Amino acid sequence: MGRRSEPDVTERPPVAVIGGGIAGAAACISLARAGCPPLWLAPPAEQQAQAFGESLGPGARPILKALGLEDLLTSSAHRPANASFSAWGSDRLTARHAALQAGPPGYVLDRLRFEADLRARAAALAERLPHRLSSAAGEDQVWRLHLSNGENCTASAVVDASGRAAVFARRHSPLIRRDRLIAAATLLRQHDLSVEPTRATLIEALPDGWLYAALLPDEALSLAYFTDPDLMPAGISRDPQVLAAVLKQSRHIARWIAEAGFVPERPPRLYSAGTTRIAAPVGRNGRLPPWMAVGDAAAAFDPLSSHGMTTALWGGWKAGEAMAAALSGDRSGLDAYAAALAEGIADFDRQQARFYAAETRFPNSRFWAARHPN
Ligand SMILES: Cc1cc2nc3c(=O)[nH]c(=O)nc-3n(C[C@H](O)[C@H](O)[C@H](O)COP(=O)(O)OP(=O)(O)OC[C@H]3O[C@@H](n4cnc5c(N)ncnc54)[C@H](O)[C@@H]3O)c2cc1C
Numbered sequence: 001m002g003r004r005s006e007p008d009v010t011e012r013p014p015v016a017v018i019g020g021g022i023a024g025a026a027a028c029i030s031l032a033r034a035g036c037p038p039l040w041l042a043p044p045a046e047q048q049a050q051a052f053g054e055s056l057g058p059g060a061r062p063i064l065k066a067l068g069l070e071d072l073l074t075s076s077a078h079r080p081a082n083a084s085f086s087a088w089g090s091d092r093l094t095a096r097h098a099a100l101q102a103g104p105p106g107y108v109l110d111r112l113r114f115e116a117d118l119r120a121r122a123a124a125l126a127e128r129l130p131h132r133l134s135s136a137a138g139e140d141q142v143w144r145l146h147l148s149n150g151e152n153c154t155a156s157a158v159v160d161a162s163g164r165a166a167v168f169a170r171r172h173s174p175l176i177r178r179d180r181l182i183a184a185a186t187l188l189r190q191h192d193l194s195v196e197p198t199r200a201t202l203i204e205a206l207p208d209g210w211l212y213a214a215l216l217p218d219e220a221l222s223l224a225y226f227t228d229p230d231l232m233p234a235g236i237s238r239d240p241q242v243l244a245a246v247l248k249q250s251r252h253i254a255r256w257i258a259e260a261g262f263v264p265e266r267p268p269r270l271y272s273a274g275t276t277r278i279a280a281p282v283g284r285n286g287r288l289p290p291w292m293a294v295g296d297a298a299a300a301f302d303p304l305s306s307h308g309m310t311t312a313l314w315g316g317w318k319a320g321e322a323m324a325a326a327l328s329g330d331r332s333g334l335d336a337y338a339a340a341l342a343e344g345i346a347d348f349d350r351q352q353a354r355f356y357a358a359e360t361r362f363p364n365s366r367f368w369a370a371r372h373p374n
Pocket of ligand 1: 016019021022023025041042043044051052053054055056059096099131132133134156161162163164165167181185271272273294296297300301306307308309310312
């Protein structure tokens with residue numbers, strides 16, 4: 001007859017948040033603010049793959065404000081985004097507001113510092129376990145979680161914020177992969193300090209992919225080459241000449257690097273950067289307790305959009321509100337989150353298709369052909 005009775009809040013195990021990145025930290029903060037201090041499975045920072053990418057979109061600011069975190073951006077380690085240009089569809093450099101990221105510029109972050117500050121805020125509000133999730137099983141209104149150190153624990157709900165690995169969500173819903181874009185990314189330092197480097201972010205289309213370069217707040221140059229795995233030049237992570245050969249195809253970014261005397265600090269590292277999503281990012285039906293996927297675990301975007309960090313913050317914020325309501329018997333917030341995420345993905349798909357279609361200079365390139373409408 002009536003509603004299924006929910007366990008008493010005082011006896012209920014906590015919500016488990018899986019993942020120590022931006023989405024996981026934001027989810028912990030949001031859950032704690034909603035009265036549900038979580039259990040946080042976050043491997044130690046030194047065991048985490050270092051995240052790359054520092055362009056924070058303008059949409060992040062209101063989310064940080066809603067989470068009481070607006071002050072994180074006031075550190076002098078970050079600064080408002082510099083001028084942004086692209087050579088895309090034409091050899092000429094143009095102001096980049098026609099690109100995927102619409103609207104005013106956001107911030108250029110010291111990414112390590114931003115994530116460390118965010119994690120410290122979350123750690124003060126959560127019970128943190130420095131272990132990875134190995135597996136999970138749903139039973140009797142709880143999730144039984146098996147951890148990498150051999151211990152078990154229980155949770156009344158799960159927020160999967162484990163990034164592209166989506167370690168929990170993938171077991172409950174298929175992963176949809178739109179492309180297999182990868183990035184070879186590194187930092188460059190200036191050896192000749194007599195030249196003032198241009199404070200800018202540049203994107204430049206090349207025959208088999210595209211280059212991204214941004215001057216960071218500490219004056220290092222962040223550089224990444226994006227292409228498909230079979231088109232990534234062999235040896236790019238070992239041999240500096242391979243990256244140099246890629247730069248030879250560039251007009252603007254190569255000139256910027258040469259004129260300011262930037263030299264790679266270390267060989268590039270390879271990162272997955274493809275567009276993926278979980279078919280159903282929330283679990284709210286049947287006898288299993290609820291779960292949701294947030295950040296890259298729910299939807300990972302082509303970094304051309306600079307959407308990733310903002311979506312991770314947004315997902316973490318929404319997770320706190322939706323899970324707190326779900327544990328009180330109202331699971332509509334989970335549906336609202338899934339619908340808003342689907343809308344955001346559809347919007348991204350339209351912008352991405354339009355932006356790639358604008359580059360028509362390389363008709364014989366497999367990279368561009370794969371991204372053009374048939
Ligand atoms: C080359 C590149 C450039 C980018 N540039 C930008 C940019 O300029 N601007 C932007 O907004 N976005 C950018 N992005 C995207 C952005 O970095 C991601 O969207 C963002 O990091 C997602 O955060 P997250 O918390 O969801 O995932 P992640 O940062 O991947 O964090 C996931 C966490 O889960 C942990 N984890 C994994 N498995 C387990 C497990 N079994 N148990 C417990 N924990 C686990 C990991 O250790 C990690 O701490 C870029 C991405 C790439 C690849």
